[in-house]
Amino acid sequence: MTRVEGARDPSALIQELAENDIQTFDKPSRDDPFGDLKNRFSRFKKQICLDNPVLYNNLAQAQTPKFMVIACADSRVCPSTVLGFQPGEAFTVRNVANIVPPFEHGPSETNAALEFAVNSLEVGNILVVGHSRCGGIRALMSAEEDADVGKWVSVAKSARLRAKAAAGNQCFDMQCEHCEKESINGSLQNLLSYPWIKQRVVEGKLAIHGGYYDFVNCTFEKWTLVYRENEEDAFKYGIKDQAFWS
Structure with a gap:
């Protein structure tokens, strides 16, 4: 788990985030406020982003x-x-x-x-x-x-x-x-x-x-x-x- 301490340099937090292993929870608990957001993001990626490559490639430029x-x-x-x-x-x-x-x-x-x-x-x-x-x-x-x-x-x-x-x-x-x-x-x-x-x-x-x-x-x-x-x-x-x- 990333620990956020007072008066730390933001770059140190970025480094710690980079060093941590990314955890993927396929079955989030009911108390996890991000569980539904994860599912929504997955739908967005599959149904919108990946289905509109030209649009999102253009948006990546400007x-x-x-x-x-x-x-x-x-x-x-x-x-x-x-x-x-x-x-x-x-x-x-x-x-x-x-x-x-x-x-x-x-x-x-x-x-x-x-x-x-x-x-x-x-x-x-x-x-x-x-x-x-x-x-x-x-x-x-x-x-x-x-x-x-x-x-x-x-x-x-x-x-x-x-x-x-x-x-x-x-x-x-x-x-x-x-x-x-x-x-x-x-x-x-x-x-x-x-x-x-x-x-x-x-x-x-x-x-x-x-x-x-x-x-x-x-x-x-x-x-x-x-x-x-x-x-x-x-x-x-x-x-x-x-x-x-x-």
């Missing part, structure tokens, strides 16, 4: 995804499953409440992923996907800003204010649903605070989209953000190509 997807970390919301993305089609980052912080907020893993997807991979579309019954949005609407989750989602507090203003007379669940969509649009606008994103949008090389997955009713809404650079602030943003899939 990736050229058309989409960058920013989705929630919620275990019920897997964009590849919901939207059927195949390997190589979508560069994906997931965080609590699918939030895009503004550029001036400073470095984060989402910012780094955006920079890589837009500047290196040159994706043509960014899709921010929110969803129903989002725990992060409920924390935002509850103004729970003491915990780490609350501090993170507070980036989207303007969405909470808009939701309260528009749906303050409705029940809390409906306010949260309103905020889930407000937060998506807030993230779409935040994307344009990144200079390299704004430039490519203005040049027509990049499109920004919002999506909302209602997993209770299994429906999906999508829309595209319109940015008018030379208009006054009140008219800079619009929506087009809105669709509802049921």
